[in-house]
Amino acid sequence: METGFSKFFRSSLRDAEIILRAGQRIISEINILVENSQGSSQIPKSNPQLLNAEIKKKIARHENIKSMSFTRNGKIRFSTLDPVCAAQILSLEKISNVSVKTNILWEGITSRFLIFEIPLDISLNEIAKELQETNNFEIIEMRRFIKTGSQQQFSPVLITILGTTLPETVKLWFINHRIQNFIDKPRQCTTCFSFLHSTRFCQKTAICINCGDPHSGQCSNNSRCINCKGDHPANSLNCPEYIKEKKDIRIEIKDREDRSGGGLLIAVPSNISAQQIPIQIQQTRELKILAIKIHVRNISFYIVNIYAPRGFNIILIKSFLESLMAPMIIFGDFNLHHPMWGSDHISRYSDEFVEWITDSNLVLLNTTVPTYRSSADATSLLDLTVCSSSISGYCNSYVLDCSFESDHSPIITELSLLNSNKRIFKKVNWQAVMNQTHFIFNNPEVDSENLSDKISHVIANNIREIKVSNRSFPPWWNSTCYKFYKLKKIFRKRAIKEISSELWIRYKQYASKLRFYIKNAKRMYWDKICNNISNPKMFFNILKKFSTVTDTDQKLNILQLNNRFITHPQLQADLFAAYFASKNAYHEPLPLDFLYDKNNLLNKPFHILELHSAIKIQKYNSWGGSCYSNFL
Numbered sequence: 001m002e003t004g005f006s007k008f009f010r011s012s013l014r015d016a017e018i019i020l021r022a023g024q025r026i027i028s029e030i031n032i033l034v035e036n037s038q039g040s041s042q043i044p045k046s047n048p049q050l051l052n053a054e055i056k057k058k059i060a061r062h063e064n065i066k067s068m069s070f071t072r073n074g075k076i077r078f079s080t081l082d083p084v085c086a087a088q089i090l091s092l093e094k095i096s097n098v099s100v101k102t103n104i105l106w107e108g109i110t111s112r113f114l115i116f117e118i119p120l121d122i123s124l125n126e127i128a129k130e131l132q133e134t135n136n137f138e139i140i141e142m143r144r145f146i147k148t149g150s151q152q153q154f155s156p157v158l159i160t161i162l163g164t165t166l167p168e169t170v171k172l173w174f175i176n177h178r179i180q181n182f183i184d185k186p187r188q189c190t191t192c193f194s195f196l197h198s199t200r201f202c203q204k205t206a207i208c209i210n211c212g213d214p215h216s217g218q219c220s221n222n223s224r225c226i227n228c229k230g231d232h233p234a235n236s237l238n239c240p241e242y243i244k245e246k247k248d249i250r251i252e253i254k255d256r257e258d259r260s261g262g263g264l265l266i267a268v269p270s271n272i273s274a275q276q277i278p279i280q281i282q283q284t285r286e287l288k289i290l291a292i293k294i295h296v297r298n299i300s301f302y303i304v305n306i307y308a309p310r311g312f313n314i315i316l317i318k319s320f321l322e323s324l325m326a327p328m329i330i331f332g333d334f335n336l337h338h339p340m341w342g343s344d345h346i347s348r349y350s351d352e353f354v355e356w357i358t359d360s361n362l363v364l365l366n367t368t369v370p371t372y373r374s375s376a377d378a379t380s381l382l383d384l385t386v387c388s389s390s391i392s393g394y395c396n397s398y399v400l401d402c403s404f405e406s407d408h409s410p411i412i413t414e415l416s417l418l419n420s421n422k423r424i425f426k427k428v429n430w431q432a433v434m435n436q437t438h439f440i441f442n443n444p445e446v447d448s449e450n451l452s453d454k455i456s457h458v459i460a461n462n463i464r465e466i467k468v469s470n471r472s473f474p475p476w477w478n479s480t481c482y483k484f485y486k487l488k489k490i491f492r493k494r495a496i497k498e499i500s501s502e503l504w505i506r507y508k509q510y511a512s513k514l515r516f517y518i519k520n521a522k523r524m525y526w527d528k529i530c531n532n533i534s535n536p537k538m539f540f541n542i543l544k545k546f547s548t549v550t551d552t553d554q555k556l557n558i559l560q561l562n563n564r565f566i567t568h569p570q571l572q573a574d575l576f577a578a579y580f581a582s583k584n585a586y587h588e589p590l591p592l593d594f595l596y597d598k599n600n601l602l603n604k605p606f607h608i609l610e611l612h613s614a615i616k617i618q619k620y621n622s623w624g625g626s627c628y629s630n631f632l
Contacts (some may be wrong), residue, residue: 025163042074
């Protein structure tokens with residue numbers, strides 16, 4: 001169904017069919033409101049036992065109803081995770097001899113995002129058909145934004161899809177469009193200007209937006225906010241209550257079932273897309289686990305919260321953790337002891353946990369500072385933070401000194417991957433420097449004293465700083481790469497929007513130049529790293545030979561750096577490269593007759609300190625198997 005031309009599109013599926021299809025997607029919870037069919041009336045509250053018996057009689061799968069509650073507006077709210085049960089609730093026509101109608105609360109089963117640069121002359125019906133054919137999602141509705149007070153439409157399209165998982169990109173007409181998470185502004189009633197309900201559910205008397213008194217017409221009173229009592233109108237964007245609603249957080253909680261208090265909690269800012277991950281593991285008082293997936297700035301990662309009061313057995317949830325494909329950060333009170341994090345003994349399950357960390361290429365972030373202090377003033381490290389090696393370089397974890405009157409100290413983990421810091425490139429306009437310097441040297445009126453200071457001043461005035469985002473650029477990235485990267489993006493957007501062959505040619509030209517300068521930047525970066533090596537080509541061959549010798553049966557070595565254990569092969573290789581690049585020593589390549597299955601001694605695990613000492617005492621002109629066998 002489509003209302004108007006290219007303004008609003010709604011799926012033609014019935015609500016019950018949409019709910020049944022939601023069972024094939026990842027959803028958090030299905031919530032349904034049942035209200036009196038006469039909108040102004042409420043459903044009378046009856047005996048809970050009689051209402052329960054009536055619901056059981058009319059809903060065949062009533063055992064899957066998670067909760068039922070009365071709202072302040074006289075409606076009944078049902079919550080369930082079973083789509084079939086939800087479809088049966090939607091079919092209700094009468095409750096307590098009162099005619100009712102049902103509505104779905106879409107927040108728990110849908111997600112919304114924006115795509116840009118969509119031509120205005122194409123209807124939303126055509127766009128929806130193309131999107132559903134080329135992407136694996138079900139569109140519930142689409143809408144365009146219209147300028148207030150006119151019929152002028154804007155290019156961005158707001159799309160609501162079934163399921164709480166957002167894709168990173170969507171494919172439309174063979175082009176992958178990046179999406180932007182859509183966050184609506186706080187809801188505010190236009191009758192009483194409260195943030196607690198919408199206008200259509202308000203039952204209060206209309207008041208003035210300026211002073212808060214119940215009158216109509218022009219207001220000459222002083223401004224007074226009805227929410228915060230401040231001297232501003234109720235719809236002011238600077239109202240503390242509005243800012244509080246805008247910065248509201250969404251909280252995921254897993255309570256302990258054996259007693260009140262305790263449990264797990266993850267709080268997520270409302271401007272960040274997050275979804276709770278269903279865990280098909282029976283959770284007991286010995287193990288609690290809560291997991292969510294974060295998607296922000298085209299970055300996805302998991303946060304897993306674990307509580308094991310009597311020791312954490314990794315075998316119980318190993319398959320679940322290995323099923324998480326994106327990078328993850330694991331926080332938990334594991335109650336494990338092991339020398340790896342400074343304990344003097346090994347507790348039950350700890351060896352299996354350490355082995356799993358090593359095999360899974362994970363990094364333990366906190367390894368020294370105790371996090372638990374007993375009543376007898378004994379300390380130990382029970383709360384651990386583990387993350388994937390791919391994001392370990394962006395994580396900084398430390399323990400606070402203040403315990404907040406608890407026996408456990410809080411651990412702060414900062415993820416710099418989400419920061420919007422800028423990288424600054426300095427570009428010198430050498431042509432202007434040469435012209436101004438030539439003028440200084442050839443102008444007799446210029447004082448020759450402090451000549452070097454004047455030239456330095458000229459150079460400083462002709463240096464331009466270019467700030468670029470630091471979100472995903474590699475270390476060899478420079479200002480020239482960034483320039484052609486921006487030009488490529490600009491002409492790609494224009495070519496898509498205007499559908500011009502000339503613009504596509506310009507886009508292809510800039511893309512070709514970008515590839516050329518990227519290749520040069522990589523080569524220059526390697527030369528810069530190897531500037532202390534007498535033969536950079538030889539050094540690169542050594543690293544290449546090390547990277548090609550692999551053994552799938554060999555356990556990964558653990559390297560410790562700044563109280564962190566590095567297990568990922570690429571990070572270990574980077575450590576070796578940084579170490580050798582800082583030394584002015586001559587290295588020859590491995591022998592050409594090196595064979596992995598014949599020279600087992602060469603593949604014996606070694607520590608970097610052993611390699612350092614061996615290089616110092618090396619007397620041979622070439623490295624061979626006999627040399628290694630002397631010190632390994």
